[in-house]
Amino acid sequence: AVITKDLQAVIKKDDLILSLxxxxxxKRSRGSAETLFSIVFPGTDNKFAILxxxxxxxxxxxxLERGKERVQHFTVDILEEDSTVxxxxxxxxxxxxxxxxxxxxxxxSYGMVATPKTIxxxxxxxxxxKVEVYHEKRYPMEIDGHRDVRTVLSMHECPLELDSKxxxxxxxxxxxxxxxxxxxxxxxxxxxRGDIPSVSSLDEGTxxxxxxxxxxxxxxxxxxxxxxxxxxxxxRRYMEExxxxxxxxxxxxxxxxxxxxxxxxxPTCETAPPNCFRGVRCYETVQGPRCGPxxxxxxxxxxxxxxxxTCADRPCFPxxxxxxxxxxxxxxxxxxxxxGNGEQxxxxxxxxxxxxxxxxxxxxxxxxxRACPPGYEGNGEECRxxxxxxxxxxxxxxxxxxxxxxxxx
Numbered sequence: 001a002v003i004t005k006d007l008q009a010v011i012k013k014d015d016l017i018l019s020l021x022x023x024x025x026x027k028r029s030r031g032s033a034e035t036l037f038s039i040v041f042p043g044t045d046n047k048f049a050i051l052x053x054x055x056x057x058x059x060x061x062x063x064l065e066r067g068k069e070r071v072q073h074f075t076v077d078i079l080e081e082d083s084t085v086x087x088x089x090x091x092x093x094x095x096x097x098x099x100x101x102x103x104x105x106x107x108x109s110y111g112m113v114a115t116p117k118t119i120x121x122x123x124x125x126x127x128x129x130k131v132e133v134y135h136e137k138r139y140p141m142e143i144d145g146h147r148d149v150r151t152v153l154s155m156h157e158c159p160l161e162l163d164s165k166x167x168x169x170x171x172x173x174x175x176x177x178x179x180x181x182x183x184x185x186x187x188x189x190x191x192x193r194g195d196i197p198s199v200s201s202l203d204e205g206t207x208x209x210x211x212x213x214x215x216x217x218x219x220x221x222x223x224x225x226x227x228x229x230x231x232x233x234x235x236r237r238y239m240e241e242x243x244x245x246x247x248x249x250x251x252x253x254x255x256x257x258x259x260x261x262x263x264x265x266x267p268t269c270e271t272a273p274p275n276c277f278r279g280v281r282c283y284e285t286v287q288g289p290r291c292g293p294x295x296x297x298x299x300x301x302x303x304x305x306x307x308x309x310t311c312a313d314r315p316c317f318p319x320x321x322x323x324x325x326x327x328x329x330x331x332x333x334x335x336x337x338x339x340g341n342g343e344q345x346x347x348x349x350x351x352x353x354x355x356x357x358x359x360x361x362x363x364x365x366x367x368x369x370r371a372c373p374p375g376y377e378g379n380g381e382e383c384r385x386x387x388x389x390x391x392x393x394x395x396x397x398x399x400x401x402x403x404x405x406x407x408x409x
Contacts (some may be wrong), residue, residue, distance in 0.1 A: 002047060003135065003141055003143060004131060004132055004133045006141045006143040007039070007131055007133055008130075008131050008140075008145070009145070010143065010144070010145025011119060011120055011123050011131060011145075012120055012123070012124065013094070013120075013145040014093065014094050014095050014120075015091070015092070015093060015145065015148070016091075016092040016094060016119075016120075016143070016144075016145050017089060017090070017091050017092070017143070017144045017145070017147070017149060017152050018037070018050075018089075018090045018092070018141070018142075018143055019087065019088065019089045019090070019141070019142045019144070019152060019156065020036055020037070020085075020087070020088045020135075020139045020140065020141050020142075021086065021088075021139065021140045021156070022084060022085075022086065022139065022140065023036065023052065023084065023085035023088060023139050024083070024084050024138075025054060025081060025082055025083065031170075032053070032055075032293070033048075033052065033053040033060060033293070034051060034052045034053070034054075035049060035051050035134075036050045036051065036052055036088070036135065036136065036139065037049070037050055037133060037134065037135035037136075037141060038050075038133070038134045038135070039119055039131060039132075039133055040121050040131070040132045040133075040134065040161075041123065041130070041131055041132075042130050042132060043126070043127075043128070043130075044122070044126060045064060045066055045067040046063075046064055046066065046117075046122040047062075047063065047064035047066060047117050048061075048062075048064075048122070049061075049062045049063075050062075050088075050090065052079075052085075054079050054081045054083075055081060056079065056229065056283060056292070057075060057076055057077060057078075058073040058074065058075055058076065058079075059074040059076055059088070059103055059105070059110070060072070061073065061074075061101065062296070063115070063117065064398055065116070065117040065122075068118075069296050069297075070116075071296070072114075073111040073113075074103045074110045074111055074113070074212075075216065076103075076105050076108070076110050077219075077220075078105065078106065078108075079105075084203070085105060085106065086106050086156075087104070087105070087106060087107070087150060087157075087158075088103075088104070088105055089103070089104040089105070089149070089153060089156065089157040090102070090103055090104075090121070091149040091152075092115070092118070094115075094118040094119070094120045094121075095319045096121075099114070099115045099116070099118045099217070100112045100113060100114050100115055101113055101115055102149075104149075104153060104158075107156065107157075107159070108219055109215055109219075110212075110215065110219075111211060111212030111213075111216065112211065112212065112218070119131075138199065140148050151192040154382060217339045235299045236330040237263035266288070267288050267289060268284060268289060269282035269283070269284060269289040272288075272289060273289060274289050274290065274291050274303065275303060276291035276292075276302055276303060277291070277294060277295075277298070277300065277303060277304065277305040277390060278294045279304075280292050280293070280294060280295065280302050280305065290302070291303050297310070299327060299328065308327065308328040308329075308330070309322050309328060309329055310324050310329055311323070311329045313329075315329055315331065315343055316329075316332070316342055316343055317331070317332035317334060317335075317338075317340065317342060317344060317345040318341060319335050320332050320333070320335065320342045320343075320345065321332060330342075331343045337351050337353075346365060346366035346367075347366050347367050348362055348366070348367055349361070349362050349367045353367055353369070353381055354367075354369035354370075354380055354381055355369070355372060355373075355376075355380060355381060355382060355383040356371060357373050358370055358371070358373065358380045358381075359382065364389055368380075369381045
């Protein structure tokens with residue numbers, strides 16, 4: 001409830017930062033995507049969610065925009081199934097056009113994705129604006145609409161100088177304005193080259209993709225340079241301390257090794273793609289190419305996916321609550337005096353629904369009352385005394401003089 005109030009207080013701001021700390025791996029959910037948090041707009045078909053898939057090394061952004069699902073992802077090479085993510089920071093720029101979200105994992109930027117429909121727009125377009133945030137309580141979550149991303153990163157114990165060296169400041173507004181909207185060179189072709197597209201012909205998605213690839217390349221080079229420096233230092237110390245490294249006579253020539261048999265070519269998603277369900281991606285694994293999870297709204301193994309029913313199909317008995325989940329819907333308990341699984345409910349003879357003295361039979365569709373007692377009429381559940389004509393008109397034909405009325409108490 002506190003997180004929901006925090007988000008509702010700043011959701012209309014142009015710059016919004018969502019952050020989580022100490023995301024530990026779940027033992028039960030290994031190999032599957034884990035929902036870190038979900039932002040729901042009650043009464044609408046809009047939604048924003050962040051998922052973490054350690055097996056595929058991805059942070060997934062799922063949005064539902066007027067019922068249309070959009071799935072994007074960040075590739076995070078440092079993700080391991082047994083590692084803890086110390087900090088996850090999602091910096092959102094909600095200015096249109098060019099709205100986007102930038103991801104930082106453990107102080108390192110992993111690029112950005114476009115957000116054609118921001119959570120701000122989802123909120124303000126509601127008849128009665130309201131928002132609900134669901135997240136894992138064991139992961140501390142913070143929402144900030146007053147500080148910039150550098151301040152938030154420093155609060156997560158990130159060195160500020162690392163941002164500039166790693167080219168992680170791609171969330172800077174002036175940088176994005178230059179590359180996404182206000183490039184003064186857009187449309188200028190000084191050399192008349194027809195094979196080089198002008199900046200104006202590049203769409204926003206292409207620019208974001210290029211920036212993400214640049215960030216990944218810089219992060220990879222930064223890591224490799226550190227490893228190379230460590231290796232060079234180790235070799236230098238080893239050579240200084242090793243007597244064997246001194247020059248010695250060349251050894252006699254040796255025979256060339258026998259030819260080796262080349263290893264068989266390993267199948268890949270490109271050379272031997274599996275027969276995945278439409279829309280399911282292929283992934284390279286140690287065992288070979290494998291199909292990923294089924295699309296949203298489907299269940300299966302990635303090869304065979306079947307649509308699942310949801311609460312929108314009204315599968316539950318009237319009056320019974322319905323709850324949607326990743327595996328389908330779940331019906332609540334049947335109403336009072338009814339038995340069943342929530343999807344099919346029926347009344348039984350256990351509650352004595354029939355008129356006093358009437359026999360009750362249980363059937364597959366519910367109880368059934370037999371005929372009313374002699375002198376009564378009705379459906380067995382409700383019976384009333386059958387009236388006599390002579391009781392109301394003693395002088396009617398056939399009643400007098402033989403009919404005799406008994407005195408009433």
